[in-house]
Amino acid sequence: MLKVAIVGASGYTGAELLRILVGHPEVEICCVTSRQHEGLPIHQVFPSLSGFCDLLCEPLDVAAIAARADVVFTALPHKSAMEVVPGFLDAGCKVIDLSADYRLKDQDVYQQWYQPHTSPELFAEAVYGLPELYAEQIRSARLIANPGCYPTSVILALAPLLEEQLIDPKTLIVDSKSGVSGAGRGVKLGSLFCESNEGFKAYGIASHRHTPEIEQELASLAATDIRLSFTPHLLPVNRGILSTCYADLLETKSSDELLDLYRQRYADEQFVRVMPGEQLPNIAYIRGTNFCDIGLVSDPHTGRVIVISAIDNLVKGAAGQAVQNMNIMCGFKDAIGLGIVPMFP
Numbered sequence: 001m002l003k004v005a006i007v008g009a010s011g012y013t014g015a016e017l018l019r020i021l022v023g024h025p026e027v028e029i030c031c032v033t034s035r036q037h038e039g040l041p042i043h044q045v046f047p048s049l050s051g052f053c054d055l056l057c058e059p060l061d062v063a064a065i066a067a068r069a070d071v072v073f074t075a076l077p078h079k080s081a082m083e084v085v086p087g088f089l090d091a092g093c094k095v096i097d098l099s100a101d102y103r104l105k106d107q108d109v110y111q112q113w114y115q116p117h118t119s120p121e122l123f124a125e126a127v128y129g130l131p132e133l134y135a136e137q138i139r140s141a142r143l144i145a146n147p148g149c150y151p152t153s154v155i156l157a158l159a160p161l162l163e164e165q166l167i168d169p170k171t172l173i174v175d176s177k178s179g180v181s182g183a184g185r186g187v188k189l190g191s192l193f194c195e196s197n198e199g200f201k202a203y204g205i206a207s208h209r210h211t212p213e214i215e216q217e218l219a220s221l222a223a224t225d226i227r228l229s230f231t232p233h234l235l236p237v238n239r240g241i242l243s244t245c246y247a248d249l250l251e252t253k254s255s256d257e258l259l260d261l262y263r264q265r266y267a268d269e270q271f272v273r274v275m276p277g278e279q280l281p282n283i284a285y286i287r288g289t290n291f292c293d294i295g296l297v298s299d300p301h302t303g304r305v306i307v308i309s310a311i312d313n314l315v316k317g318a319a320g321q322a323v324q325n326m327n328i329m330c331g332f333k334d335a336i337g338l339g340i341v342p343m344f345p
């Protein structure tokens with residue numbers, strides 16, 4: 001059995017890692033950490049886990065955890081992850097980092113959007129953990145930079161069009177809407193029920209820290225520089241991201257032709273579902289699962305294509321993708337532990 005530790009287990013992505021990994025046949029969870037809940041059984045932190053996991057929350061002692069774990073999931077806020085990731089790697093663990101600390105390839109860009117980085121020497125080694133693009137590199141990786149939730153939804157939505165150079169990269173506009181769990185479990189004014197319920201607002205306009213991450217990956221697909229207008233919105237639901245992506249087509253293509261391209265591109269990707277014909281993604285269809293649903297419409301009136309994608313921010317946007325990466329790194333089948341059928345309604 002593979003021994004895994006979940007560092008930052010009392011957060012939302014930590015809870016989701018636990019939900020997925022308690023049912024994983026190749027994994028034994030050996031350690032969960034939380035500073036605030038040290039000594040408390042994790043099922044008391046998350047009563048939903050009663051009967052599934054009775055590990056006690058431990059402090060974050062890198063040496064003590066590394067002595068027991070083969071793989072460490074760091075589900076910590078960015079800036080905190082970089083304080084512990086190098087120690088786990090030095091001790092011989094594989095690390096899947098859910099934070100943004102190792103996603104960017106350029107140290108100056110990281111510093112501009114976050115803060116000075118304390119282990120930029122790991123940037124070159126870290127593999128951006130989007131299996132639909134980097135499965136080969138993930139297989140032999142020691143450090144996975146698990147992608148951001150918004151970036152996952154946007155990159156998967158636009159990859160086929162950019163790879164085939166069918167859209168003008170200068171015309172890209174993306175609107176994304178996220179459920180409130182995207183902001184984490186920490187107490188924040190904007191996450192309070194009365195602040196978010198029945199409201200719907202844009203935030204981080206022209207300044208959201210996922211912009212450089214999305215641009216980095218889209219530029220690599222398009223083999224040209226990308227400048228993106230990215231506007232996230234806070235949606236008053238617990239989970240789910242719906243991204244709407246607009247771009248000018250460089251040649252006339254019908255919706256059916258483009259859908260065919262997407263079907264071919266993702267034919268071997270079991271977690272990407274290209275919606276048939278008129279159907280469009282809905283966060284209600286993927287809740288709790290590792291699916292990314294994609295639909296599109298080619299608009300002859302404007303010459304633009306509009307691509308819609310939907311993911312669960314905590315699953316394909318975080319914990320599910322992290323487990324998918326672990327499966328690939330460890331030679332397991334990609335979908336082990338992730339074969340959840342969506343519930344509806």
Ligand SMILES: NC(=O)C1=CN([C@@H]2O[C@H](COP(=O)(O)OP(=O)(O)OC[C@H]3O[C@@H](n4cnc5c(N)ncnc54)[C@H](OP(=O)(O)O)[C@@H]3O)[C@@H](O)[C@H]2O)C=CC1
Pocket residue numbers: 007008009010011012013014033034035036037060074075076077078080098099100147148149181182183184185186313314317318
């Ligand atoms: N929520 C989402 O949809 C997504 C989140 N992510 C990223 O995943 C990471 C975790 O997110 P999420 O679970 O939402 O965050 P939460 O705020 O819900 O949880 C954070 C966890 O880290 C622990 N923690 C916080 N600060 C520190 C610290 N300085 N040292 C040690 N432990 C600490 C907390 O426990 P305690 O304070 O008890 O120690 C808690 O267990 C973040 O980097 C986030 O940006 C990525 C994609 C999607």
Ligand SMILES: CC(=O)N[C@@H](CCC(=O)OP(=O)(O)O)C(=O)O
Pocket residue numbers: 078098099100147148149150178179180181182183184210232234
């Ligand atoms: C709704 C909400 O607040 N979402 C978060 C993004 C989610 C996230 O955790 O992003 P990282 O993985 O890059 O940290 C935000 O806008 O900052």
